[in-house]
Amino acid sequence: MTAMIRLPVLKFENPVLTKEMRVRMRGSRAYWVLSGYLTFLSLILFFNYYHWWENALNAGGFSSGSRIGQEIFQWISITQAFLVVFITPAITSGAITIEKEQRTLEMLAMTRLSRSSIILGKILSSVGFMALLILSSLPLTSICFFLGGVSPEQVVSSYLLMLCGCLLTASIGIVWSTLSSSSSLSIAATYATLLIALPVMAILVAIMQEARIAIVSDWMWILLGLYGLTGLERESSLENDFLNVWNLSHFYGMSLPGWLVTLIVYGLTSLLLCLVAAAHLELHPERSAPRLRLATLSLLIVHCFFLFGARFSIYGSLAPYDFSMYAASSPLPVLLVYPMLFILLMTPVFGSGILSRKSLARPGRYLLQGWTPVGWRAGTLASGLPFLLLLMLLSLLMYGGSFLLIGQPGAFISGAPQIPGKPASVITAIPHLQILREIVFTMTAAILGIYSVSFTLSLILRNRWAVMVLMYVLLLALLIAPAVSYASLGSLSGILSGSELLIHLFYLNPLASVAETIFRASPPDYKQYLLFGSYPSWMITTVCYLFITGFAIILSVAVVVLRRKYETPVPDMPETLKRETL
């Protein structure tokens, strides 16, 4: 027998990728896209250069080339970033829906291709094509090298960031593509996600900053992708000591520049999105339910890991800067706000679903089953609540575990770990356990309330998508309305008028209450305008949500009873033929 050397790399083959690339590169389409892209970039570059040239002539001399080099580089990077973010989803958001529309998905599913390799092929082919576009601009960028002022690291990192941004938007597109039934729906949803997510995140950042939850808002900047770009510029300046935690220092003992952190976060988020997409591609939904939950769980764990890790590293031994000011002004439990926000945003997903006739026949049994492994595996609506509570428990455990990791478990009681080399008095102790207790109460009530509202809506509307959309609109309104109302408040008059009454919705914003609990030393300004302003908000929030829960329970019992009474049983065999959709 002849000896055969088998290289696993050479054996790698993704048929989907091969096919997609074949089709995409066929004909003149790819060529036209490429030349359009380059023409656009060249025009941008030309105008910049012309502008500089003219200015220089007017000023009677040339300013330094390095400035214009940097300027042109930034223009090209930003333009490309925008192009990438808006072209990529157009390619991927139709990737799976087109298979559904062409009725080819079933045949694809029957092959031996795994779900993830289908997703991988689709993603790689679109990212590959975009990479071609991006890399084709390298000659243009190299002009900046001639002009100077741009470091190779800057160029490499900005190209990597662009690729990663491309990957992220591609995965958002593919997730929508697996969820939607038609391409138009998927494309609309993808662009809506991009267009809504950016401003909404920005607003959230603003709100959080209002509530002085700096660390969360910085985390959001990273998610927004803006951090990577700012990181490039801030590399040298030390004005914001928090950013430096991310920029240069010892993230879990490693030195990571800002763009690399963004890269990692983007990469991991894309990976998880792709897993979600693969899970949704699974033809047997009951099998994908546990995987989806696992993905959510790991998303939370990864984010908590990064978030907690960065902050707790202040208390490690390696800190190159003096963070004592920062640590003193921002109590540790503030770290919990991000996971709590995450859980709140996840509640409509796990709180909506379809209730079968069978489960409605014995509601008590159905609800109880949600707490057993059987319900978990099936991913029933009833198992949503225990799962959400588990998410909360998990984030609390990770938080507690971080005290162990830095070797100061005792600090869990005071909430003020020591910074090495600093006197213990730098950070004042806080009623840590009490704060945690209040957070748990508020959040449990809030999750219960939101979950039961969404459960009731599922019962009434019987359409999961409608419920989710409605719930998200409600949630965002709750998070944004009071802040807007507060911002529009007449500065001095203590009396509220009309729309400003919305400010009381702060009570329904569990995050605001949690923030108030954490920063108990200085209550927020809006507190003076609120009814019951002298009571701690978390109490009122908890009570409100318990009321909402009770109301929702009564309503759903009424719906079930009424439906049993008045609804004529569905005939055994409806005439309409419904087609199975994947």
Added chain:
Amino acid sequence: MPPMIRIQNLRKEYRDLVAVKNLNLELEPGDIFGFIGPNGAGKTTTIKMLATLLTPTYGTAYIDGVDVVRYPEAVRSIVGYMPDFFGVYDDIKVWEYLDFFAAAYRIPRAKRAQIIDDVLTLTDLNVKKEAYVESLSRGMKQRLCLAKTLVHDPKVLLLDEPASGLDPRARIEIKELLKELRSMGKTIIVSSHILPELADFCNKIGIIEKGELIISGDVNEIIRQVSGHHTLEIRILDENTPEPSQLSIETLASQTPQEGGVAVKTSAEMERAIALLRSQPGVDEVKRSDGKLLAHYVGEPNQEWRILKALIENDIRVLSFGTQATDLEDIFMRVTKGIVS
């Protein structure tokens, strides 16, 4: 020999509707099973469950001994499935299309070219190898889909209405192709509501209605069991049969013999024949249509010749004598009549 396909209590519920009710079936290797039922009977649902594309609510099926519910991946590589509605990719050539599926079935690259040529020859698409898929006619696309279904040489073929929407010629082509596959020893389940189409190459049939397999088994067995009787078609020389030139729109429109006109008068010979047929043992009903006599035979099998003998002995000029070809249709109507109406 162990059964190639064993379906056990297979059941599928969609919310409030039971699409397939506790189906049981066994097929030997090499069986061609015709799956017949009206629209919405549950054929597609059953086939999809066998193809692992749907999970049964209850029960399971074994294909070549492999459980479709527990090991869908293993099953997928031994079955070829052709959906009732399917599409093809745009902008791709016929051989690339097949190459894609061959790769997706993890067939080593070196073997693919040969396999593609083989299946193209089998489906008679060799000339179209370099053509773009979207340029093919409907019948060719159907054959291409069959070719794709064959690339991994599956033991079992699940074909959901492979001839739907085709013209008679293309239908015959598909039929020839299925016969060829039968000769290759594959076990095939083929669904259809066009019955005669299945009659000449299926060795087993099953009739499904409202999710229930009303009857299943050997084709001839069923024909005997259910019908035990069939329709004899007899043409006799009839002086009053209109000449083609005499045919007018009206005569065509009014088929009933009573309503005057050229074709309506029944000759004495015809009257005699009808009376004679009615008196024969085993004939329970005689109708006249289009100048033919249809006698419903419920007597002993293989004794039909006695009727012919009687006719001839009575000097009736018989032009042709035979059984009607649409036996399956007949069975189908008979079996499903009560439930449909």
